[in-house]
Structure formats: structure tokens, C-alpha cells
Amino acid sequence: MSAPTHTRPHPATTGGVGTRLPWWALALPTLAFITLLALILNPADAQAATGEPVLAHVLERLRDQLAR
Numbered sequence: 576m577s578a579p580t581h582t583r584p585h586p587a588t589t590g591g592v593g594t595r596l597p598w599w600a601l602a603l604p605t606l607a608f609i610t611l612l613a614l615i616l617n618p619a620d621a622q623a624a625t626g627e628p629v630l631a632h633v634l635e636r637l638r639d640q641l642a643r
Contacts, residue, residue: 615629
């Protein structure tokens, strides 16, 4: 004996409230990125900064690693 099949009267909804990001999901990573970028561009503002530029040091280490 076969059972009758039921179809949905309305199509399933796609998307909804669960797809929206809260405001802080974009604001916090953006703020962290800007803060870290500012510290890289001007290392004198960092409390543990040394006299040598950070970007030059990073590029020198990258060049040493690529030379190997």
C-alpha cells in the first residue's frame, strides 16, 4: 500500500535574518587592521619600538629567506 506524497505549498525561503552580519563583525577587524598598519608605518608610536624601521627589517628577512 503506497502512502500519498505531500508537496510544500510555498517554496522554501532562501536567506533571511541569519545572513546579516552584526556591525562589529566588520568594524573590529577593520579597526585592528588600521591599528596594526599605523604601527608598521610609524613604529616610533609603539612603546617597544627600536630605532630601526620595522618594514626594512621585515624586507631584509624576507630577502634572506628567498636567497636560500
